[in-house]
Amino acid sequence: MLGDNDLCMKSNNCISEKINEYRSEVETMIQGFQRQILEQEHKIEELKNSKERELDTLFKDLLSVVDAYEKAEARLDEQYSDNEAVIKAKKRFSTSKKKLMEILRKNGVSEIQFPDGYAKMDDCQIVETEPDATKENDTIISIEKAGFRRNGRLLRLADVIVVKN
Secondary structure, three states: OOOHHHHHHHHHHHHHHHHHHHHHHHHHHHHHHHHHHHHHHHHHHHHHHHHHHHHHHHHHHHHHHHHHHHHHHHHHHHHHOOOHHHHHHHHHHHHHHHHHHHHHHHOOEEEOOOOOOEOOOOOEEEEEEEOOOOOOOOEEEEEEEOOEEEOOEEEEOEEEEEEOO
């Protein structure tokens, strides 16, 4: 027959075992929840990236509209620079282009700048070269098509003409 001390010891061991079982179950559940949280965070990040890519595509398309404005402006300047009606129409085009550029700017789209005047291959592509002994190689002579970034991400490289001696 078991004495009171033996029964108490068995009971304590039983309680201790049950506590350990429950602790193990709780830890397993916590790990499962943590895994689910990580999976959900990953899905959220993927959705954000997907939406950003979609927006980048939209803004690239809008940049083609800006290009069309610039081409139309250049043609009007070449062919009808002294026609008063065309000059007024060009001003209206210019206003529309400015509004579009403001929308792009508000959404983090900015034109790539070349403050030192040199071509950087991660910001532009060289479309033509010209010799000029008075300037260093890779000095930008002209920007044929502006490049743009959105929130630091490249949307479009600038097309440039540079010096190549």
